[in-house]
Amino acid sequence: MSEQRVATAASDGRLLRGARSRRTIARHAVDVASVEGLTALSIGRLAADLGMSKSGVQALFGSKENLQLAAVEAARETFLAEVVRPAAAAARGLPRLRALVESWIAYAESPLYPGGCFRVATLPEFDSRPGPVRDALARDTHDWQALLAAELRRAVANGETADLDAELVAFQIDALLCAANTALRLGDERAVDKVRRALDGLLPVPTR
Amino acid sequence: MSEQRVATAASDGRLLRGARSRRTIARHAVDVASVEGLTALSIGRLAADLGMSKSGVQALFGSKENLQLAAVEAARETFLAEVVRPAAAAARGLPRLRALVESWIAYAESPLYPGGCFRVATLPEFDSRPGPVRDALARDTHDWQALLAAELRRAVANGETADLDAELVAFQIDALLCAANTALRLGDERAVDKVRRALDGLLPVPTR
DNA sequence: GAACTAACCGTACGATCGATCGTATTGTTT
DNA sequence: AAACAATACGATCGATCGTACGGTTAGTTC
Numbered sequence: 001m002s003e004q005r006v007a008t009a010a011s012d013g014r015l016l017r018g019a020r021s022r023r024t025i026a027r028h029a030v031d032v033a034s035v036e037g038l039t040a041l042s043i044g045r046l047a048a049d050l051g052m053s054k055s056g057v058q059a060l061f062g063s064k065e066n067l068q069l070a071a072v073e074a075a076r077e078t079f080l081a082e083v084v085r086p087a088a089a090a091a092r093g094l095p096r097l098r099a100l101v102e103s104w105i106a107y108a109e110s111p112l113y114p115g116g117c118f119r120v121a122t123l124p125e126f127d128s129r130p131g132p133v134r135d136a137l138a139r140d141t142h143d144w145q146a147l148l149a150a151e152l153r154r155a156v157a158n159g160e161t162a163d164l165d166a167e168l169v170a171f172q173i174d175a176l177l178c179a180a181n182t183a184l185r186l187g188d189e190r191a192v193d194k195v196r197r198a199l200d201g202l203l204p205v206p207t208r
Numbered sequence: 209m210s211e212q213r214v215a216t217a218a219s220d221g222r223l224l225r226g227a228r229s230r231r232t233i234a235r236h237a238v239d240v241a242s243v244e245g246l247t248a249l250s251i252g253r254l255a256a257d258l259g260m261s262k263s264g265v266q267a268l269f270g271s272k273e274n275l276q277l278a279a280v281e282a283a284r285e286t287f288l289a290e291v292v293r294p295a296a297a298a299a300r301g302l303p304r305l306r307a308l309v310e311s312w313i314a315y316a317e318s319p320l321y322p323g324g325c326f327r328v329a330t331l332p333e334f335d336s337r338p339g340p341v342r343d344a345l346a347r348d349t350h351d352w353q354a355l356l357a358a359e360l361r362r363a364v365a366n367g368e369t370a371d372l373d374a375e376l377v378a379f380q381i382d383a384l385l386c387a388a389n390t391a392l393r394l395g396d397e398r399a400v401d402k403v404r405r406a407l408d409g410l411l412p413v414p415t416r
Numbered sequence: 417g418a419a420c421t422a423a424c425c426g427t428a429c430g431a432t433c434g435a436t437c438g439t440a441t442t443g444t445t446t
Numbered sequence: 447a448a449a450c451a452a453t454a455c456g457a458t459c460g461a462t463c464g465t466a467c468g469g470t471t472a473g474t475t476c
Contacts (some may be wrong), residue, residue: 014422014473021423035336037246041465051298055466056424064464115336124332125395128243128323138394165405173405174386178381184333186346193388197373198380222443222452241421250433264454272434377465420475425468432463438456443452 022060025050029067034115036076038068038122038133072136075118079140082107084147088142094160097151098130101173101199105192108181117181119144132205145170155203162204169202176202219412230268233258234282237275242283242323244275246330246341253384273341280344283326287348290315292355302368302411309381309407313400325389327352353378363411370412377410384410 027044032049033041043064047054061067087099108117115121120142126134148170155161176198183191218228240257241249251272255262269275295307307396323329327348334342356378363369385408391399 002337012422012474018473037245037333039245044462044464050214053425053466055426058465059422059424121332121336123390124329125245127390128329148405168402171387172380172404175383175387176380179284179379179386180442182331182335186342186349189270194376194379197376220444220452225442226453246431251435252433261455263456266435267452410452418476421473423461423470423472425470427467427469429466430464433461436457436459440453440455443451446448446470 024181029071030075030118033071034113034118034121037125040144068133076140094155104177116185120178120181131206145174148173159206162206172202237279238283241279242326242329245333255339269319276341285346294414300362301366302363312385324393328389353382356381367414370414
């Protein structure tokens with residue numbers, strides 16, 4: 001049904017307008033939530049920031065939870081566009097893995113994201129609150145780590161690193177990036193350097 | 209001035225009562241905040257939970273920010289008692305480092321802490337909000353990583369591991385523990401196993 | 417052109433928030 | 447006994463929250 005809505009959106013100016021408004025609101029919601037959290041998202045505040053009426057925002061999302069889910073989805077798309085897609089230019093395996101980390105660093109450092117990585121900011125907020133928001137954030141985490149693990153496996157197959165437990169190392173890399181994000185927020189300029197050095201330590205040189 | 213207050217508390221029944229009430233409230237605040245965050249802490253809610261009057265709680269802390277700071281301080285004390293102090297029984301160096309990690313795991317897994325590690329739950333919430341709360345949480349993080357680094361340096365000096373960058377490895381261990389805490393909240397039972405295996409990988413065997 | 421739909425607005429609701437009063441009670445000090 | 451200090455209470459304030467309802471406008475379908 002959702003696809004039907006999207007499909008008709010091309011020919012229906014109303015749906016087109018609505019989708020555009022939803023996008024605008026959701027993107028701003030990402031900015032707000034990355035700093036103040038998904039719980040602090042308020043319909044009235046977003047409406048005021050964007051010069052809309054509170055009831056208009058309410059009507060577009062139906063409930064606060066749907067607004068939060070829309071923010072998670074918008075953040076996911078941004079992440080794919082800013083981190084995952086640029087790295088696709090690099091060759092699969094170790095080069096792409098390094099490209100992913102580098103674009104992630106740029107993403108976390110960018111002043112465009114006042115609160116840093118969206119997932120790092122919001123997952124700790126919801127990891128103990130069962131519900132669709134937590135599930136969506138957990139899915140993002142899983143997909144990201146699975147992506148890292150896939151490139152790690154490819155790196156091993158290519159002989160670019162010695163054998164390793166891809167899932168475990170992917171977990172470690174993600175842990176490293178999350179910690180670096182927090183360290184950056186706290187003003188630790190050496191965080192990026194730490195990530196790069198620690199990453200090298202996690203990738204054993206191939207023995208040949 | 210704060211010491212004077214504590215000093216007189218022994219002889220002043222009023223201050224004694226007040227200190228006891230503050231402790232009770234702060235401890236409950238830690239439980240609430242570990243699940244719902246420090247922002248979600250509300251004076252009225254704590255008062256209702258503990259059967260006190262809202263204005264009573266307000267009078268004891270003066271402001272919401274002071275209540276949050278008291279929660280951070282209470283969590284710090286609990287952390288010292290549950291994680292740091294028990295590990296002091298182990299010999300300095302590698303044994304104590306492992307003891308710290310093991311007691312941390314027990315601490316994070318314990319159902320006594322519904323939201324898991326307090327710092328992991330609250331630091332991402334405040335890392336982009338300058339102020340005394342963020343500073344207090346940053347101090348906790350710094351002290352914890354410094355403690356890990358100190359034991360790492362001792363382990364190197366003892367010849368229990370090969371040479372390493374203590375500060376960097378401490379950062380990695382903390383990152384690992386934080387990630388494991390989140391993974392535990394999401395229901396990943398393998399998280400603990402991942403921590404132990406990854407930790408071994410971070411501690412290079414001494415060459416002799 | 418009539419019927420329908422979606423976006424959007426204005427208004428209003430009950431609830432909760434942090435904070436500030438005034439006051440009673442209890443304990444200490446002089 | 448008098449003055450003072452700290453805990454604790456009840457009541458109230460203005461603000462903000464999420465949600466609901468009715469009405470208007472613009473676009474689509476028949």
